[in-house]
Amino acid sequence: MNSLTLDQLEHLEQNGWVFLQIPEIWQDLLSQAQALQGKNQFKPAEIKTSLSTDQSQLIRNDLIHWVKDDTSIDAEKLFNQQINYMMYQIKDYFRVGLDHFEAHYALYPPNHFYQRHSDQKKENNKRQFSFVYYLNPKWKAEYGGELVGYHGDTSEREFGVFPNGGTLALFKSDIEHEVCISNSARFSITGWMRTR
Numbered sequence: 001m002n003s004l005t006l007d008q009l010e011h012l013e014q015n016g017w018v019f020l021q022i023p024e025i026w027q028d029l030l031s032q033a034q035a036l037q038g039k040n041q042f043k044p045a046e047i048k049t050s051l052s053t054d055q056s057q058l059i060r061n062d063l064i065h066w067v068k069d070d071t072s073i074d075a076e077k078l079f080n081q082q083i084n085y086m087m088y089q090i091k092d093y094f095r096v097g098l099d100h101f102e103a104h105y106a107l108y109p110p111n112h113f114y115q116r117h118s119d120q121k122k123e124n125n126k127r128q129f130s131f132v133y134y135l136n137p138k139w140k141a142e143y144g145g146e147l148v149g150y151h152g153d154t155s156e157r158e159f160g161v162f163p164n165g166g167t168l169a170l171f172k173s174d175i176e177h178e179v180c181i182s183n184s185a186r187f188s189i190t191g192w193m194r195t196r
Contacts, residue, residue, distance in 0.1 A: 009093045017171035026165045028075035030135040033187045060114040063107040087193045103191030114179040127173040127192040134163040135187040145182035149175045
């Protein structure tokens with residue numbers, strides 16, 4: 001089980017984001033994601049607004065499949081245990097009432113994207129920390145697909161990370177961010193640590 005170090009927790013506190021490496025399980029999760037893709041289990045992601053489907057697809061057009069809390073898949077069990085462990089570290093460090101998380105596989109086929117947005121909405125601020133765990137071997141910068149976070153409501157970049165297998169991006173859910181267009185199929189598990 002990988003722990004967040006004190007330095008990483010302090011970086012998260014001071015900057016609102018941190019990247020870390022969890023090399024043990026991403027390949028097994030990629031195999032599971034590819035198996036789900038082969039069975040057509042990925043579905044278009046939805047935006048919970050009054051937008052039409054066509055309008056929503058101008059904002060995001062990724063495909064998702066939810067990870068169950070009580071999954072029987074070994075790699076998903078390990079992933080859930082890992083996120084739970086880090087969630088309780090964050091809960092203890094920040095003294096915040098996190099009590100569960102939700103996560104889904106995300107697939108961005110070529111030319112897919114998710115425009116700039118925040119995971120924390122004014123009418124619903126239960127998402128406190130967002131995470132993205134990347135499942136892509138030998139990713140090249142020319143493939144695109146970078147996750148970019150922004151400083152406040154400006155165009156100034158706060159962070160950027162390419163979706164290399166084993167990298168986990170963890171950031172506060174109120175940070176606006178986007179997924180740039182991918183030129184190659186891009187797999188990840190995305191989720192949120194939440195309060196009730």
